[in-house]
Amino acid sequence: MVRARRLEVLPGPRLPTLVWTGRGALEAYARSDDSWLRDRSLFVVTDRRVARLHGERLEALRQRAAKLRLYRVASGETAKSLQVAERLWRRLLRDGARRDSCLVAFGGGSVGDLAGFVASTLLRGITLLQLPTTLLAQVDAALGGKTAIDLPEAKNCVGTFYHPRAVIAEPALLGTLARREMASGLAEVIKIGAVLDARLFRRLERGLDAALGGDTETLSPVISAAQALKMTVVGSDPFESDSRRVLNFGHTLGHAIETVLGYGRFRHGEAVAYGMLFALRLAVLRGLDPAVERRITMLIRRLPLPPLPPMSAARLIAAISRDKKSDRGGVVWVLPTALGVARMDREVEPVLAKRELAAFLHSETIAV
């Protein structure tokens, strides 16, 4: 009498994500998607700084859409709260958002995470457009469909996998970025090169200083190469259950540094840079050619990183084991095995990791 039935529901994407990149990308997108935009309501979530610096860029969309409304949130991680999400849901509903409305995330990674989460859950999901204004968001955060808000218990602990209809990466927006923001974004680009593509890595060795200075000619091909690599990995593992984890190189310790320091003191890419430096030490212990380790380390060291404050290895290890990347199998380290190649390593002994971490902290800081 008991029967098992197998339901094959394939919740595929509404549409594939389009990535527009290069100078004039926003205007080109607005023209290309004209018929879709024409009778659509656009709700733009942005932060005050971006609205002031780049607000007029939205004209390209405003001219084509039926209606455009702007919602300003605080800058940075503080906007990624449940309270702000609730305020946005309710405002959007009162302002007439419907299933065929479109939410535009216009800002850095925090705005993208927050707006993405709101778009993915309002009326069970409305169309999302990512318009990233930082290098980090253009090459990383805006791609891949991760959305999130924070709770007191943990950062990014509530969120969804939800792919935008389009990601529009205009390099001209990067002209107003502080050097520290640029370095943070470049740390993620180095990460992508180090674990996925030796060619991109070599390109960065040649052009890192020009890129740091905001040179668009250098940045544009680097951005589109990094996007293409990330897209390929995401496409093969949309829910980060397996191969996509390679993108977490430097993030195991990086997230722990952010947690222990408190968010806001370090840029995300800065914490990831230190995370990569440490992972490279582990990688050598696990068989990586020391010459490759030195080469990647040297490129990371060319970034203007703030010094690592004194931190306790025990607290960092505790934060790592609470991370959502850990499962009942323990901590997964992403370790390079050659230039442009890495693997997920579950076999690093916790005792070894802790001892090595203490040595690393000691070499990086004045006191541990």
Add this chain to the structure above:
Amino acid sequence: MVRARRLEVLPGPRLPTLVWTGRGALEAYARSDDSWLRDRSLFVVTDRRVARLHGERLEALRQRAAKLRLYRVASGETAKSLQVAERLWRRLLRDGARRDSCLVAFGGGSVGDLAGFVASTLLRGITLLQLPTTLLAQVDAALGGKTAIDLPEAKNCVGTFYHPRAVIAEPALLGTLARREMASGLAEVIKIGAVLDARLFRRLERGLDAALGGDTETLSPVISAAQALKMTVVGSDPFESDSRRVLNFGHTLGHAIETVLGYGRFRHGEAVAYGMLFALRLAVLRGLDPAVERRITMLIRRLPLPPLPPMSAARLIAAISRDKKSDRGGVVWVLPTALGVARMDREVEPVLAKRELAAFLHSETIAV
């Protein structure tokens, strides 16, 4: 210099949904999925009534999982609030939920909606198991991947499409259902038969009274037929962008009745029953054979429905046009065209709908 790249990300399901149905389904599921359950933490969300009546049924899962914890929420729609969702997220995190944990929704439609939403958003989605305890949830709410909470602005206005790993429908749980709950579930089954399957419809004509009385022999094949039909429709249109809307037969007015009356006065299926009766009147105006209309109407009238209180046609029409099923193309009515067949009709003149609604309300109630 501007380049468009097309990213084909297919966020497919982690695993297909399995539906277990029939007597002993829970025990059979727990045995079959033993290896998966063995080192897993299970977090069960239920309401107080279900915990009291059926809590011991969880033993089948508890024996096999690494750990099982129970969270009780209020019964009915009140649990579907952001406050309750937040409390659950935070409790689950503090209690050690990880990506490989599993959330079990053990209750009716409200528990399923709430727990589904929490599971779909915690750590960007943990495994969800639906263990529906009402007929309505077994044949409808627990299948199809819709999750939701309510805001003051609207019911179900925040949610996700997120498919459970398994739906386990044990008919023995229905033994404690009030007759009104049974009627509410049967209204949804009549709906499925009326728009998708004349054979199921005829089966209900023969067995409705036995089903209302809770006869398991009658209910079991009806439940599995309704599940299979719903699964097929959902599989072909997971995001309800097109063909799946046929399942909204009776829901256009039904949801408006719930909104205007305030939730809790009518069971969902009762409101849908009146919604179907009205849609059938429109269907005749749009060409349905009056004999078919009478046949479906007669079956619906055999349900013990509470009388429709006096309501204003204008308020109902306003609620319909605010519904998330409406878009810039206007209101979509699902109208039968024959027994077991229906179509989406966007051409019903609003003036006609309103006049017909006033007449319907007049015939159903003492005063309008």
